[in-house]
Amino acid sequence: VALHRKIDDDLLEEIEEILITSDIGVDTSLAVIENLRRRVSRDHLSDPAKLKSLIRDELKMLLDGGQNPDSADFFSFSQKPYIIMVVGVNGTGKTTTIGKLASLFTRGGKKVMVAAADTFRAAASEQLEIWAQRSGSQIVQQQSGADPAAVAYDALDAAAARGTDVVIIDTAGRLHTKVNLMAELEKVNRVLANKIEGAPHETLLVLDATVGQNAKRQVEEFSKAVDLTGIVLTKLDGTAKGGVVIGIAGEFNIPVRFIGIGEQVDDLEPFNAGAFVDAIFA
Amino acid sequence: ELSRKLDSVFKKIKGQGKLSEDNIKEALRDVRRVLLEADVNFRVAKKFIQAVQEKAVGREVVRSITPGQQVVKIVYDELSRLMGQSAADLHFSNIPPTIFMIVGLQGSGKTTFVGKLAKHLRSKGHTPLMVAVDIYRPAAVKQLQTIGKQLDISVFFEENTNPVDLSKKAISFSRHNGQDCVILDTAGRLHIDRAMMDELVEIKKTVSPNEILFVADGMTGQDAVKAAEEFMQQLDFNGVVLTKMDGDARGGAALSIKAVTGKPIMFFGTGEKFDALEIFHPDRMASRILG
Numbered sequence: 001v002a003l004h005r006k007i008d009d010d011l012l013e014e015i016e017e018i019l020i021t022s023d024i025g026v027d028t029s030l031a032v033i034e035n036l037r038r039r040v041s042r043d044h045l046s047d048p049a050k051l052k053s054l055i056r057d058e059l060k061m062l063l064d065g066g067q068n069p070d071s072a073d074f075f076s077f078s079q080k081p082y083i084i085m086v087v088g089v090n091g092t093g094k095t096t097t098i099g100k101l102a103s104l105f106t107r108g109g110k111k112v113m114v115a116a117a118d119t120f121r122a123a124a125s126e127q128l129e130i131w132a133q134r135s136g137s138q139i140v141q142q143q144s145g146a147d148p149a150a151v152a153y154d155a156l157d158a159a160a161a162r163g164t165d166v167v168i169i170d171t172a173g174r175l176h177t178k179v180n181l182m183a184e185l186e187k188v189n190r191v192l193a194n195k196i197e198g199a200p201h202e203t204l205l206v207l208d209a210t211v212g213q214n215a216k217r218q219v220e221e222f223s224k225a226v227d228l229t230g231i232v233l234t235k236l237d238g239t240a241k242g243g244v245v246i247g248i249a250g251e252f253n254i255p256v257r258f259i260g261i262g263e264q265v266d267d268l269e270p271f272n273a274g275a276f277v278d279a280i281f282a
Numbered sequence: 283e284l285s286r287k288l289d290s291v292f293k294k295i296k297g298q299g300k301l302s303e304d305n306i307k308e309a310l311r312d313v314r315r316v317l318l319e320a321d322v323n324f325r326v327a328k329k330f331i332q333a334v335q336e337k338a339v340g341r342e343v344v345r346s347i348t349p350g351q352q353v354v355k356i357v358y359d360e361l362s363r364l365m366g367q368s369a370a371d372l373h374f375s376n377i378p379p380t381i382f383m384i385v386g387l388q389g390s391g392k393t394t395f396v397g398k399l400a401k402h403l404r405s406k407g408h409t410p411l412m413v414a415v416d417i418y419r420p421a422a423v424k425q426l427q428t429i430g431k432q433l434d435i436s437v438f439f440e441e442n443t444n445p446v447d448l449s450k451k452a453i454s455f456s457r458h459n460g461q462d463c464v465i466l467d468t469a470g471r472l473h474i475d476r477a478m479m480d481e482l483v484e485i486k487k488t489v490s491p492n493e494i495l496f497v498a499d500g501m502t503g504q505d506a507v508k509a510a511e512e513f514m515q516q517l518d519f520n521g522v523v524l525t526k527m528d529g530d531a532r533g534g535a536a537l538s539i540k541a542v543t544g545k546p547i548m549f550f551g552t553g554e555k556f557d558a559l560e561i562f563h564p565d566r567m568a569s570r571i572l573g
């Protein structure tokens with residue numbers, strides 16, 4: 001967005017391209033541009049730089065709308081063990097994110113246990129086992145093909161016996177369109193809830209930053225099966241902007257908690273709406 | 283759906299004999315929106331709409347169908363034309379082994395596709411060897427070895443060897459053991475990771491694959507072109523595989539990738555099991571994108 005230009009249709013089209021290519025989506029982009037047009041004529045704006053900061057503020061406001069204040073501190077909780085379930089479609093980075101999250105907790109002095117409730121995909125529990133070692137957490141796993149709900153149940157038993165502070169449950173990637181797989185997830189959720197009141201205390205949906213408008217469908221369907229309390233947006237170290245979360249924040253009120261910025265154990269950061277929006281215009 | 287949407291646009295333009303630039307403009311705005319909502323890249327959609335406009339303007343309005351349906355037909359035909367005429371075939375080497383190199387971003391479905399491709403090749407009478415060249419991701423080698431056991435297909439791996447040497451050793455292994463197809467399962471990587479992209483270039487230079495296939499997640503949004511372009515620049519891959527097409531993503535990434543690379547889409551991944559592999563159908567893809 002060049003300096004010393006007047007605010008005209010070309011500039012607005014340029015802004016539209018930035019918004020849409022960030023995966024913000026047509027409806028949200030058009031709404032933002034429309035508000036912009038109104039502001040420009042109402043306030044007789046002529047400085048393009050002012051435009052950019054207006055959009056930044058509006059996008060940030062849409063995002064903040066999704067972060068409700070009492071979900072402010074992810075790391076302050078009183079339940080023991082604190083149960084976190086991680087869900088999402090295939091290949092988004094759930095298992096890796098769990099390794100990173102577990103490490104955050106153990107570095108904070110907490111006793112962590114991870115549960116290998118992906119009993120379907122080849123070497124899924126072996127993969128989680130390595131992350132357990134890297135993060136200094138315990139792991140509960142069963143043989144391949146075991147009932148995921150049984151693994152989750154086992155983990156809760158083991159956690160109670162060992163005075164574990166945090167249990168993180170890794171689930172298999174699944175497309176939200178697969179009715180039987182979503183039912184399986186509901187069952188895991190139910191088993192946890194029946195065993196410990198209020199469990200799982202957090203259910204994180206992991207979204208790949210490269211995902212397009214299908215992200216909305218994923219949030220819709222996963223919300224029906226489980227109570228989503230947060231989103232983790234991964235692979236933001238790539239070139240994708242992950243703008244889908246802006247529309248999602250407005251529509252579903254689910255806060256983005258963390259972003260994944262790499263494949264190593266430290267590559268997880270708390271979500272910062274300002275930095276996120278700045279990156280869209282970078 | 284699209285043609286009904288466009289009909290309401292054309293209802294306002296009564297009794298016109300030709301499709302004119304004006305009466306098409308609004309219809310094409312709707313088409314553009316449909317494409318963008320289907321995750322077609324912004325610039326690809328823009329070029330596409332311009333091409334459709336050129337084809338549509340001045341056309342005689344066909345009596346048997348509405349102008350809206352007519353525009354849809356032009357859009358549909360242009361989309362199918364862009365997607366490619368029909369499925370392209372795999373290139374096999376005259377002197378075995380035929381070497382396949384599977385590349386792409388993290389989590390796109392490469393390892394799973396390697397299993398599917400191996401199973402597919404065996405069903406065609408070949409003897410495939412899968413090679414675990416991902417030495418980075420935790421349990422990646424184990425994952426491929428497990429798949430090998432499930433499919434009863436050989437997997438090659440050697441400890442303490444880098445991906446370039448691994449690939450070379452796998453090829454000489456296949457010559458001694460009679461496998462006529464070698465499939466290299468490489469680690470997922472970012473197209474902006476200089477060192478990792480160099481590694482792929484190095485593997486290509488060392489073993490000269492017959493087929494390099496770029497595996498992309500079917501639900502990718504606007505970013506699809508960035509990775510595809512960079513992998514294209516560095517490797518000049520032969521074909522594209524679009525995975526997770528068993529979901530409800532519209533798959534606009536297919537058009538975007540085809541438009542910017544010109545490379546054929548060879549296969550669809552349509553599930554997690556190893557028989558979930560489909561040959562690409564351009565016209566089916568066009569209907570899916572148009573919703």
Ligand SMILES: Nc1nc2c(ncn2[C@@H]2O[C@H](COP(=O)(O)OP(=O)(O)OP(=O)(O)O)[C@@H](O)[C@H]2O)c(=O)[nH]1
Binds near residue numbers: 089091096174260470
């Ligand atoms: N660059 C980058 N890669 C990531 C990130 N998070 C995960 N990955 C990579 O993405 C790939 C998939 O990660 P997994 O953790 O196996 O994903 P998953 O969701 O558990 O996959 P399934 O269980 O098969 O559904 C791996 O290669 C990871 O290293 C990230 O933030 N950045």
Ligand SMILES: Nc1nc2c(ncn2[C@@H]2O[C@H](COP(=O)(O)OP(=O)(O)OP(=O)(O)O)[C@@H](O)[C@H]2O)c(=O)[nH]1
Binds near residue numbers: 386391471552558
């Ligand atoms: N539903 C569905 N899932 C798929 C398909 N292809 C792969 N998957 C799943 O996607 C996830 C990732 O697949 P992988 O084969 O591990 O992906 P990858 O590209 O090798 O991942 P990295 O090596 O980490 O880059 C797994 O859960 C697979 O089962 C597909 O066509 N449909």
Ligand SMILES: [Mg+2]
Binds near residue numbers: 095118
């Ligand atoms: Mg996993």
Ligand SMILES: [Mg+2]
Binds near residue numbers: 392393416422469
């Ligand atoms: Mg892999």
